[in-house]
Amino acid sequence: MREAVQQIINGLEAGGAIALFALGFTLLFGVLDIINLAHGATLTIGAFVGYYAIAHYGAPLIAALAVALVVGAITGVVLNVVAFRPLRRRSRTELSALIVGLALLLLINSVLQIVSKTRVYTFPPETFGGAPVRLGWGLTVGRLQLYILVIALLLGGGMFVFLRNTQRGRAIRVVAWRTDVARSLGIPVERIISYTFAIASALAAVAGVLFGLAYNYVFYDMGTPYLLTGIAAVILGGLGNVLGAVIGGLVIGVVGSLTAQYLNSDMVDIVTFSIIGILLVLRPQGLLGRAAVRDI
Amino acid sequence: MTLTVDSVRARYESGGEIVRGVSIEVRPGEIVCLLGPNGAGKSSVLRAIAGMMKIVEGSIRLGDIDLTNRRSEDIARSGVGFVMQGRCAIPFMTVHENLRMGGYTIYDRARLKTSLERTYDNYPVLAELRNRLAGELSGGQQQLVEIARALVPEPDLLLVDEPSLGLAPKMADEVMELLANLAAEGRAVLMVEQNVKKGLSVAHRGYVLANGVVVLAESSAKLLRSDDLGQLFLGAFQTPSQRETEARQ
Amino acid sequence: MSAWYHAHQAIIAFSLVNILLGLGMFSAIGLGLISLAGAGFMAAGAYAAGVTATRYGVGYPETLGLAMLAGGLLSAVIALPVIRLRSHYFAIATLAFSLVVSAILVKWAWVSGGSVGFIAVPLRTTTRDLAIAVVGAAALLQLIFRSETGRVFRAIRSDEYVCAISGVRIRYYKFLALTLSGILSGLAGGMYAQVLGVLQPSDFREGRAFAILSYAVFGGAWHWSGSVLGALILTWLPEYLRVFSNYRDILTGCVLLGVVMLAPGGLVQPFRGHKLRLFLRKRRRSATRTAPAATERARGEFARLPRHAAPNGQGIPVCEITGIRKRFGGVHALSDVALTLPDGGGIYGLIGPNGSGKTTLLNVINGFTPPDAGSVLIRGDDLTSRGAASVARAGVARSFQDPRVLAEMSVFDNVLIGCHPLRIAGALESPFKTRRGRRDEREAVRRAETALATFGLEPFADHDAGSLSFGQRRLVELARISVSDPALVILDEPTSGVNPVLIQVLSDHLRERRHSKRTAYLVAEHNIPFVMELCDFVFVMEGGKLLAQGAPAAIQRDERVLEAYLGANA
Secondary structure, eight states: OHHHHHHHHHHHHHHHHHHHHHHHHHHHHHHHOOOOTTHHHHHHHHHHHHHIIIIITOOOHHHHHHHHHHHHHHHHHHHIIIIIHHHHTSSOOHHHHHHHHHHHHHHHHHHHHHHHTTOOBOOOGGGGOSOOEEEETTEEEOHHHHHHHHHHHHHHHHHHHHHHHSHHHHHHHHHHHOHHHHHHTTOOHHHHHHHHHHHHHHHHHHHHHHHHHHHTOBOTTTHHHHHHHHHHHHHHHOTTOHHHHHHHHHHHHHHHHHHHHHTOTTHHHHHHHHHHHHHHHHOTTTTTSOSTTBOO | OOEEEEEEEEEOTTOOEEEEEEEEEEOTTOEEEEEOSTTSSHHHHHHHHTTOSEEEEEEEEETTEEOTTOOHHHHHHTTEEEEOSSOOSOTTSBHHHHHHHHTTTOOOHHHHHHHHHHHHHHOHHHHHHTTSBGGGSOHHHHHHHHHHHHHTTOOSEEEEEOTTTTOOHHHHHHHHHHHHHHHHTTOEEEEEOSSHHHHHHHOSEEEEEETTEEEEEEEHHHHHHOHHHHIIIIIHHSOHHHHHHHHHO | OHHHHHHTHHHHHHHHHHHHHHHHHHHHHTTTOOOOOHHHHHHHHHHHHHHHHHHHOOOHHHHHHHHHHHHHHHHHHHHHHHTTBOHHHHHHHHHHHHHHHHHHHHHOHHHHOGGGOBOOOOOOOOHHHHHHHHHHHHHHHHHHHHSHHHHHHHHHHHOHHHHHHTTOOHHHHHHHHHHHHHHHHHHHHHHHHHHHOOBOGGGGSHHHHHHHHHHHHHHOSSSHHHHHHHHHHHHHHHHHGGGGGGGHHHHHHHHHHHHHHHOTTOTTGGGGOHHHHHHHHHHHHHHHOOOOOHHHHHHTOOSSOOTTOOOTTOOOOSEEEEEEEEEETTEEEEEEEEEEEOSSOEEEEEEOOTTSSHHHHHHHHHTSSOOSEEEEEETTEEOTTSOHHHHHHTTEEEOOSSOOOOTTSBHHHHHHHTTGGGOOSOTTTGGGTOHHHHHHHHHHHHHHHHHHHHTTOGGGTTSBGGGSOHHHHHHHHHHHHHTTOOSEEEEESTTTTOOHHHHHHHHHHHHHHHHHOSOEEEEEOSOHHHHHHHOSEEEEEETTEEEEEEOHHHHHHOHHHHHHHHOOOO
């Protein structure tokens, strides 16, 4: 039993990072109706930035996260302006958006591959210093693990506050609901979309740093598997539903951890992808999401 | 600030040209009603003013501000409020949040606060419903929220599209009264109203549209009395041959 | 030449495999199905062939047969739950499928040799075999492309609503397309296994799935040649860019990005240049034309009655609806509406103020909106809640307030789709030009040509329907819905946005059709003069109820109607 709870705690760490990634992903879908595959590349960019900040410049965790956040936001805005905004002027953009995202993913991965010379980066051991925190009942959580979890929860919570209680956050939700009503209220729709990209990408970048630290693994292609995990989280919570993305992320993280422990680490993929498949067949709107997914 | 619509032709993205040469004027303190059979282009005129259609000919000015073919959000910031047809209150936000979104273009927090307080003073019903989700309110209450929301930034011109649609007669009356008060305060109100008699009961003037052009422009008193209005709808019911026969008699 | 060939033999073989995969992908994307399941089907075929060849010594042609079977079966099974999902969810579901297949293969070491992989598949597939497979697949796709089946596929991709009201069984066609995709991808997998000799589950994951997708998108999803081109370029490009070593993927990504941004229809798009396309279409049309007899053309009558046509004068009302109720949330859109359109043709008007429920009523009659209560009988058959395609096949046609046309298809093709309910040869039959299929096509072409003449659309026959003006698209829509000789035609605000000249054309056409007494028209309109001049009988709606019905003269004098339009006093 204790073992299981320990695994759940471990799972929450990954789950927190997945939740941040999924949050941005679902935000983009909710507002723009596109599946942005380049989100995975933004994650990797964040991981690289975090690595350089911590391993090369010895920056503290918070500083590294701050830099990653900013770089991520800029990346998002650039992607929007260069690729997704021109696409919006056309009709029937779902397929194009998928391919554009894919192409960008490929591009960015390749650039990072060259930059990193295909090496896997690991953090210096000092990063993980500090005694594990005892939680009682024999449960422990690594100090860094705890930081990661707390940061993920803080950012996630911050997003909620932003979306619910600030004018800009509310404007994003109105734009996601109906752009014509948004316009009639004087909301600058294109600019709000840029903000959305910035926020979503900032979160992905932070998630990248957190993943890199959690698994001590920074690699040019690391975004792709997380992309798939993120999609699973988003489907579980409901595409377009922000709270759902967070819950979905945490659940997927925990499920993954438990699967690795009690079944086999090979099975994690099967379980994750099967969840997506089964959900889409039985309940495409996920736990909390919108129901309008069926075709005519 | 007077609204001047001058010989405007406008069409939607999909191509159909609905507004075929319309000229309208609305002065401060006036309520003007757009009437006419459905499909005549009444709502489209409002949408054209609000920047949601492509103006292919003519111009739209509010005072000395040119609104022709500008983006909707810029037009909203230029002092034009738009209450769209149907339920446009943001259903997943509370009444208070809806009103705050109405004040999106107000950057000064103090001014926004004052504006909201003023709104609650003017519409005590909304003060009671402050924390209710707009989606749960009745049709009439939602319409009230939408109008109040459009008024938060204190627009010079208010466009209202079919305010009584889907409302019980009593609610519709209250909404009409509200609009009348607005004009009394010195705003310009341009309204599309399906219910001819209700609309003309509060409006000062009316324009009758048919097939995308203005066919009649009169004071509402005259319109209510005239046979012409009846003719337009009634006469529209008569076939040309019937009209001819009647005319000969 | 031979030296070059031998030096590049491997990549030639792989490009042929990829072409085959691209063709499989095209089968799905041609309908607008964004399928990422190709990797999974390929894996199924590859392992079916590889394992049986290595472990059980199965003969070469049999392994290929098994590969196709594996792919086809798997796709048929997947198709059932997945087909009803909308595009994003469909893409994700198919991706999940591919990933699950790959993950299962990793786990199922007995079959796959675990993540390490499976070696020693006999190398039996020659480049010639691959070439034959590619040519065969391409020939099949071309047959399909030129047939009604292909036309329906393209129509589904263009606008599913139009397909529904033309009686197309959309899900059936999607199922067929996905199964074909599975068979071709499975075959590609089976050949791939026996060309490479080594199988690894990681070869069939998301990388493969997206690569296959990009072949089709890169080249263009309109014609299968696009997928061929896409597969060729995207296989060879990295090879030639190998010179740039590290920059290879960057350049590939740039090229992919560039094509999608600049040529949204894929590379083949520019070749669909205006004049070339018009020329090809015109030539194709004259090949299939059978000039109808001059008298037939003049009268607008057709030699063969539609399948669904009951003999006239049987007395069964063409449309009878009773007790219809429909609520949307708290709004009662329709309350106890009952309406009968008797046998014998005629033009019926449906008027009423905004929000009176006209559009909802039309949607209920033609099957888009199932009512909460009540029944819809079309010629005596209860079709309540059966869906738009069934209602269309029973002889009900419908136009929309904003004319819906298949934008990327020619006007002629648009009208041809209207004949779909009349066809006897099914989706599997028509590509192979059976006698029934050829008869169907001749009849359809004859009707289409007559309709084009009637509505004056002949000069535009080969143009993209989407390039026409609003009024012309309105005419295309009318032509499309008239060719199948429907029993009931529903026109939703046909005069909206249309200039007076076209309105005249429309009313002339309706008057002419009235004489045949075979078709009933239900015209929902705001244009009161139009309705009063034209209609034999008028229904008036208000607040979700049928307020009044009668001859136009009576309606004009009805107090209640006037009040509904002018409004009661405050």
